[in-house]
Amino acid sequence: MKPSILIVEDEIEIARFIQQLLEQEDFACQSCHDGLDALRFYQQLQPDLIILDLKLPGLDGLEVCTRIRKQANTKDPYILMLTAKGEEIDRVIGLSTGADDYLVKPFSPIELVARVRALLRRSLRQTEAAQVYRTEHFTVDMEQHRAYQHMSSTDELLELTMLEFKLMATFTSTPGRVWNRMQLLDKLWGDDYFGEERVVDTQIARLRKKIEPDPSQPTFIKTVKGVGYRFEDTPGT
Missing domain, CATH: 3.40.50.2300 (Response regulator)
Structure with a gap:
């Protein structure tokens, strides 16, 4: 088609x-x-x-x-x-x-x-092989294309755009890793991207609004000054 x-x-x-x-x-x-x-x-x-x-x-x-x-x-x-x-x-x-x-x-x-x-x-592009990424507070199901945030009594389905979902999958696949903007650009758009690095900051800000208790003081997506971003959460099982 x-x-x-x-x-x-x-x-x-x-x-x-x-x-x-x-x-x-x-x-x-x-x-x-x-x-x-x-x-x-x-x-x-x-x-x-x-x-x-x-x-x-x-x-x-x-x-x-x-x-x-x-x-x-x-x-x-x-x-x-x-x-x-x-x-x-x-x-x-x-x-x-x-x-x-x-x-x-x-x-x-x-x-x-x-x-x-x-x-x-x-x-x-082909999506990644069927995979589920889990951390203490999140689950990202690549096959079902769904992401959940684990609340105190229930799991909340996150309403994410395609790019936000890719970003969430990238972070939950390797919690604790520091990603620079060029690495995130490659993950989200591929190495043929024509635009500006600042689009990463825009997507980070949008995702923070959906998963952070207080986006101005992020708990999960931390800025690493002069480098990029790190996702902080305990790996799940």
Whole structure:
């Protein structure tokens, strides 16, 4: 089955150009031109990847991205955000809402296709062999693609995005190990990642909000200054 891509771009000519370009590369594409339609098409199509313009009528790209990441769906798409601006603040805001990569317009067709292929290779890679990682406070089941936090009286199912799940699996597989950002980038996105190292910090912050009693004073995911991060929990059996 062809990977499916939803293109959300308010400039019709640009949307048509992107769709024709990617269909020539054998992707199945659908396009729309405002934020509200983007959410409707997302629900209907459940695409593998969304190319999302930052500036849209109705709802802007940041709000669309935020709403998609908050929804519990069977498919958690990769999001490539487009913008006509190149300021640093836009990249930070885009990544903080859950975008996986960022491309500034005008862009070259070759670069767009390369980034799309890189993102889709990550989603289509084989997952690790059936494996369950356990620590004192967490269980990550790779086969069932579920992660649980052990509370005082019950196990709570964690609602994690695809990237958050991969990050949790990485940490629970080797509690106590220190990971630098490049190692985590390779684990989450592979060695063909085009983006910035700071996206790791964004994913760490998102995961902390879901597993830490107090994200501002983390118990489990500790920052190792000048190096990266360490997951602190007792290995389970």
